[in-house]
Amino acid sequence: MNTKRIVLLSLFIALSAVLSNIKIVYSIAFDSLPAxxxxxxxxxxxxxxxxxxxxxxxxxxxxxxFTIPVHLFIALQMLVIVWIFGVLFKKINKYIAIIVAIILNGPVATILSGLLIAYLNHSFTFKTVSSFFMLMVVPLTLASAVNIVLAFILQKVMKRANFKI
Incomplete structure (x- = not known):
């Protein structure tokens, strides 16, 4: 990585920190847009x-x-989901990348997090997992869609403005 890329990475992290304060619901925010x-x-x-x-x-x-261990797991999920999005966007198709990322960051991440929460709380039942899923899936999926689509729009604007790295 050259100096320009390191500075841009730092800028995206800082922007994520700022947007993490704009909460949609619970701990769901606009922090993933810069990612x-x-x-x-x-x-x-x-x-x-x-x-x-x-x-x-x-x-x-x-x-x-949701406790520190659960949020560390969600952070790992975010790393993987955004990485998959980036790979699909660059190598396959940008629209497929958007759809896959919304599904992974919405329903898939919700069910995986719900399973971990139920396990850690020693209440590993269908009711516990399904209750968490029903509570979180809609806001998380909508927030994911907004973050991903806004990122897509911003990159198009930057491309038109001849932003180069």
């Missing part, structure tokens, strides 16, 4: 790093509502 944008502009792994750190910043400013 998805970084995955497009810098690299999938850079975007993943921003996504993981952004989630931890949002969880921190929310008081880690």
């Amino acid at each position: 998805f944008l970084a995955a497009i502009i810098l690299s999938p792994i850079a975007g993943g790093i921003v996504g993981a750190l952004g989630h931890l910043l949002t969880a921190f400013t929310s008081g880690f509502p």
Whole structure:
């Protein structure tokens, strides 16, 4: 990585920190927008790093509502989801990347997090997992869609403005 890329990565992390304070519901915020944008502009792994750190910043400013271990797991999920998005965006198709990322960051991440929460709380029942899923899936999926689509729009605007790295 050259100096310009390191500065841009730092900028995306800082932007994620600022946007982590704009909560949609619970600990769901706009922190992942810079991550998805970084995955497009810098690299999938850079975007993943921003996504993981952004989630931890949002969880921190929310008081880690699902416990620190759960939020560390969600940060790992964000790293992987944003990385997959970046790879699909660059190598397969940008619209497929958007759809896959929304599904992964919405329903898939919700069910995986619900399973972990139920396990850690020693209440591993269908009712516990399904209750968490029903509570979180709609706001998380909608927030994911907004973050990802806004990142896509921003990269198009930046491309038209001849933003180069």
